[in-house]
Amino acid sequence: MAPPQHFRRSTTKTPQSALKPIANTRNTHTHITQKHNTLSILIQNIAQLLQTEEQTRTHIKGSDMQHLSSIKNAYLWIQHDRIADFGTMDDMPPLLPQIADTTLDAKNKLVLPTWCDSHTHIVYAGSRENEFVQRIQGATYEQIAEAGGGILNSAKRLQNTTAYDLYDSALYRLTEICRMGTGAVEIKSGYGLSLEAEIKMLRVIQQLKAASPLTIKATFLGAHALPTEYKNNREGYINLLINQMLPQIADEGLADFIDVFCEKGFFTADETAKILTAGAKYGLRAKIHANQLYYSGGVQVGVQQNALSVDHLECVGDAEIDCLLNTQTMPTLLPSAAFFLNLPYQPARRMIDAGLPIALATDYNPGSSPSGNMPFVISLACTQMKMLPNEAINAATLNGAYAMDVAPSLGSIARNKIANIQIINAPSVAYIPYSFGSQLTQTVILNGELI
Ligand code: NIG
């Protein structure tokens, strides 16, 4: 009888870290000499190896998004933390099964890169299901925000929560998303809204970077909402952000990117430009919240600032599409936020047909998307935005990697990229969005280590 495990480990020469909780594993980039990082893993008999690249690309756009390269009946060879080789079983060097520390059999399975979730807010305190119920009863997201709920509600809680508790709950969420196949994640500040609390959040993200095997990028989102005490002093808060928060964040190296919630009732396009210009002086590239509730001018200001991504985009017309064409800015769609707030979905089909690339992300946060489930986002992209399964997988892997500036090392199966791999129990690519809500990811490998 076949063993109950989904994959038979035919050889395991060294004690494995497979069952080690994520909380106890270290980021292997900084521990490359440790013995457990010297393992090799062979995955063989793979029904389909997806998102393979002989020549690496930075991102995929327009009609190219329909193509997802794949190798049938394939093997994948991982050494140290890198993808060393791959190809068809017929071409597999016969020596590999003999020298592999661990061999996995992926018969009838798909193997692909782990998801790159380029937009989240997973460091937060408490939850907001009371606002969820208020919305069921008719209140809007904006009305709740205007009444001091929403982001300000989360900020109040975060200010009264210790760094340790924030770290602990965020690490739990990282474990949760990893099980669903996410291997890289961007995390924003923005629930601090004071010098002390924004720094506290960003230091927590810094500690998560060191502790978690996921690749993490940090974004400074001090301009997420205007704190109550600055209600009549917008300039005062923006000055605090530019003159005090940014220098300290740069000094401690706490952020990779800068974000602004460019939206009616939050920050104007002019204020966004001012804040992003200040961030650029410290080398922080922009990734902004744009056009979620209104035509805010956020797309235009993002492109002017050469933002790495403009995110949300529920309100997008021809002017926004034209503005994004042939730029370095990745349009990033967050359909689970539209789902949860009952907003119109983003016009992904029009955008791709016009020649744009698309990245997909979860927006995991306590208000508009309390879920970090990338496979659900992929399903929504297909059912609600008419993206084809191949397009959605491209958007959740290589284009997501671009949107968090990790495409040179993640997002595809290419030699010498970091071995962030998932094994999925699905008979075809389309089965991934089709089988929504199922736990399809069976095995996750991050930095060449079984998780
Ligand atoms: O991306 N839109 C702005 N920020 C978050 C929501 C934050 C919240 O409601 O707590 C978002 O949807």
Ligand code: FE
């Ligand atoms: Fe967001």
